Amino acid sequence: AQSVTQLDSQVPVFEEAPVELRCNYSSSVSVYLFWYVQYPNQGLQLLLKYLSGSTLVKGINGFEAEFNKSQTSFHLRKPSVHISDTAEYFCAVRETGFQKLVFGTGTRLLVSP
């Protein structure tokens, strides 16, 4: 069965600084990978996804992530964060051929001025 690990429960960062949110997964088969964002009191919104092809994936709001198969990682990055990026970020994995998404425990990004 697949699993997702988000080691950082909280990441504080100053506005305009770069940020990386880490995600590692475990699966015995090929997978699809996703990052979702959850703003306070809202549902989850898709940031970006990796299905196949280029390992560098660009998403909304200036975020990008790189799929590294050898390290089974899918870290999320942004070169310069804004106050409005303060939210909870979830990494998720889905095994190809299945519909079930498995989520990590989330990383709270706190951007301060």
Place this chain on the structure above:
Amino acid sequence: DAGVIQSPRHEVTEMGQEVTLRCKPISGHNSLFWYRQTMMRGLELLIYFNNNVPIDDSGMPEDRFSAKMPNASFSTLKIQPSEPRDSAVYFCASTADTDTQYFGPGTRLTVL
């Protein structure tokens, strides 16, 4: 499209009462998922349907929980009787057999 619609947005009830949460998936989507989110356990998949048929209900906590999808545009999650430990935010999501699940705004349930 209005997106996934959930009702009510907030529900406060007393222990022992029946609670029914409702979800309308995005039109044309054929898979529907119910999740529960708590501080302690994070985001958990409770059950999902494909073409109105329950496929995996292994995440349903116990017999007090039940879910139905009588047609392609409506699903319910029922808790009977409710307990304080059921307090959580319940999300519904839908997908059209593609890769992306679209989430509703959630129902915040408080059981006193």
